[in-house]
Amino acid sequence: MFRGKKYQDSAKLIDSAKLYDPSDALGLVVQTAKAKFDETIEVHIRLGVDSRHADQQVRGAVVLPNGTGKTKKVLVFAKGDRAAEAEAAGADFVGAEDLVAKIQGENWFGFDVVVATPDMMGLVGRLGKVLGPKGLMPNPKSGTVTMDVKKAIEELKAGKIEYRLDKTNIIHCPLGKASFGAEKLMENYTTLYDAVLKAKPAAAKGQYMKSIVISTTMGPGIKINPAKA
Numbered sequence: 001m002f003r004g005k006k007y008q009d010s011a012k013l014i015d016s017a018k019l020y021d022p023s024d025a026l027g028l029v030v031q032t033a034k035a036k037f038d039e040t041i042e043v044h045i046r047l048g049v050d051s052r053h054a055d056q057q058v059r060g061a062v063v064l065p066n067g068t069g070k071t072k073k074v075l076v077f078a079k080g081d082r083a084a085e086a087e088a089a090g091a092d093f094v095g096a097e098d099l100v101a102k103i104q105g106e107n108w109f110g111f112d113v114v115v116a117t118p119d120m121m122g123l124v125g126r127l128g129k130v131l132g133p134k135g136l137m138p139n140p141k142s143g144t145v146t147m148d149v150k151k152a153i154e155e156l157k158a159g160k161i162e163y164r165l166d167k168t169n170i171i172h173c174p175l176g177k178a179s180f181g182a183e184k185l186m187e188n189y190t191t192l193y194d195a196v197l198k199a200k201p202a203a204a205k206g207q208y209m210k211s212i213v214i215s216t217t218m219g220p221g222i223k224i225n226p227a228k229a
Helices: 005-012 022-031 080-088 097-106 116-136 151-159 184-196
Strands: 039-048 057-062 074-077 093-095 113-116 160-164 170-177 209-216 223-225
Touching: 005 057, 005 113, 022 184, 022 209, 022 223, 039 184, 057 184, 074 097, 093 097, 093 151, 097 116, 113 151, 151 160, 160 170, 160 184, 170 184, 170 223, 184 209, 184 223
Parallel strands: 074 093, 074 113
Antiparallel strands: 039 170, 039 209, 057 160, 209 223
């Protein structure tokens, strides 16, 4: 596979056989950000669980102390006082049947996250087939099904991210931007690592944190020692 010169230059900085301490890895990943735009730093955590079993699911949400560097567009399904609250809290889109019709009729997805009050979930359920595959379905575990829409919106705008296993038992999350620098990225990494560790299912056997790799949007992966926070 052909790789560009910038990728090759970045790869020379990394020992692909080494498991780095998190702080060293985050210092290194900032150096590998060679693109003309402010690259996102991503983390990929492989867990020793089987996502096919309901009792081994790992899912939750956490507010990164330094945010992600991207402001999320929040859509809220709510009515009455809760709708007014959502608008006041800075939601980008607020509605009910009108938004369901727009998403169904226009195939519109101009938002990053969906929040809903519990009484709206019957309505939102109609969108399960389109929101589900995109990971946009509101969920109580991630705090996106709630009566406290104000808190949900504020946390999402401040840098709350959801983590969940994919079919290959890996969690993929943004850690922030290369411009954050190693220290702020380390704070975000530690917060996410601790959250995933606390979410360990009782049914998980053997080594829980199998492997952790970080990379920039366009750069090579750097392996982190999964035993060190």
